[in-house]
Amino acid sequence: MLYTDKTIADNIYYVGVNDRQKHLFENYLPLPNGVSYNSYLIVDEKVALVDTVDVAFADVFFKQIDAILGDRPIDYLIVDHMEPDHAGSIGLLRTRYPNVQIVGNKKTFDYLKGYFCIDSNLLEVAEGDALSLGKTNLQFYFAPMVHWPEVMVTYDPDRQILFSADAFGTFGALNGSFRDDELNLEPFWDDMRRYYACIVGKFGNPVQTALKKLSGLPIKIICSTHGPVWQSQIAKVVGLYDQWSKYETEPGVVIAYGSMYGNTKQMAEAVAQGVVDGGIHRVVVHDVSKSDPSYILADIFKYKGLIIGSPTYMMGLYPLIDSLLHKIEERCIKNHVYSCFGSFTWAGAACKKLTDFAGTMNWPLVGTPVENKQGACTDVLQRCYELGKQMSAEILK
Numbered sequence: 001m002l003y004t005d006k007t008i009a010d011n012i013y014y015v016g017v018n019d020r021q022k023h024l025f026e027n028y029l030p031l032p033n034g035v036s037y038n039s040y041l042i043v044d045e046k047v048a049l050v051d052t053v054d055v056a057f058a059d060v061f062f063k064q065i066d067a068i069l070g071d072r073p074i075d076y077l078i079v080d081h082m083e084p085d086h087a088g089s090i091g092l093l094r095t096r097y098p099n100v101q102i103v104g105n106k107k108t109f110d111y112l113k114g115y116f117c118i119d120s121n122l123l124e125v126a127e128g129d130a131l132s133l134g135k136t137n138l139q140f141y142f143a144p145m146v147h148w149p150e151v152m153v154t155y156d157p158d159r160q161i162l163f164s165a166d167a168f169g170t171f172g173a174l175n176g177s178f179r180d181d182e183l184n185l186e187p188f189w190d191d192m193r194r195y196y197a198c199i200v201g202k203f204g205n206p207v208q209t210a211l212k213k214l215s216g217l218p219i220k221i222i223c224s225t226h227g228p229v230w231q232s233q234i235a236k237v238v239g240l241y242d243q244w245s246k247y248e249t250e251p252g253v254v255i256a257y258g259s260m261y262g263n264t265k266q267m268a269e270a271v272a273q274g275v276v277d278g279g280i281h282r283v284v285v286h287d288v289s290k291s292d293p294s295y296i297l298a299d300i301f302k303y304k305g306l307i308i309g310s311p312t313y314m315m316g317l318y319p320l321i322d323s324l325l326h327k328i329e330e331r332c333i334k335n336h337v338y339s340c341f342g343s344f345t346w347a348g349a350a351c352k353k354l355t356d357f358a359g360t361m362n363w364p365l366v367g368t369p370v371e372n373k374q375g376a377c378t379d380v381l382q383r384c385y386e387l388g389k390q391m392s393a394e395i396l397k
């Protein structure tokens, strides 16, 4: 059946779209599996739309709404999140439905005015406020910084449906269905962690606050703005968000290195062998010049151990390693054990900077960082191997 015939619950329709064209989300995060922008239409005595879609897909979006509503107008647009991947079609929506009342909070309306010059026919809601559409009652709860300050979630207490904005969202277009029990979910779990690590990962504390607030609400269906509508996997997705926002990890080690001519790479290989011989078999080795940082971050969010290696470059760190450290630091990633290695030819700087990073992140430094001058020799590689073993021992203890 087409989506227009498929309801999430009585009179609630999925009217989102798949984006299979965009290469980079926010123009920097790869989308090998695409992404969906989800929007939901509630048709009762009053009609309400929950969020819109990226404006590039407005045409298809409005066609889907027309197929359901015909000439009937939309009474309310509920804006849970103002980021343009969801708010992008608000201007066009107002042009099509001039009488639509826009539901949001004070911050929503500040952004609405700034982005769309819209400041009339607004319905401002406060924490816990309710809106009746007839049989359907909706409540609004604020979830600031999940993922912008104005974010709120919309809850249907009778049917226990949560419209959760970006929370519980994931990259990945929806192949043939929006329902989690009809989709092959396998590719979504890694994409969901990568989405979390890159987009929400800085906001662990606000996510914890939101989860505590929502823990009092019984939830049967989660309608996020990206990815599957969750119904059969509620406990799993809520559990994953709880785990990631507490920066809880699994036993395993990420080794991320930069290398121009292969010497630092040889060190990384020796470290990896040490980790495996030390008993940890879940090891991911990333060459920062090849792996997109979003995948490295997703693995760092997964595994407890992190070992970073860099050549000295212009008296500092290799640029892509410098950039990776910045991404880790801005996400305030906790609960890791860490070590490092570095190389140089005339005056080493990388290993010292990487060692100092343990202090920056307040992570315990495992073993003794290994520094190599010029060609990687057996003695240095042996110390790298031992460092890997020490990391495994630390994680297993």
Ligand SMILES: Cc1cc2nc3c(=O)[nH]c(=O)nc-3n(C[C@H](O)[C@H](O)[C@H](O)COP(=O)(O)O)c2cc1C
Pocket: 258, 259, 260, 261, 262, 263, 264, 265, 311, 312, 313, 314, 315, 316, 343, 344, 345, 346, 347, 348, 349, 374, 375
């Ligand atoms: C562009 C460039 C800049 C470098 N800057 C420094 C430096 O400031 N200090 C230093 O001791 N070595 C410097 N080096 C040397 C490298 O750190 C050294 O050769 C290292 O072993 C390279 O590791 P790799 O084989 O993994 O690429 C530089 C090398 C290049 C290519």
Ligand SMILES: [Fe+2]
Pocket: 081, 083, 147, 148, 166
């Ligand atoms: Fe967002």
Ligand SMILES: [Fe+2]
Pocket: 083, 085, 086, 166, 225, 226
């Ligand atoms: Fe989003």
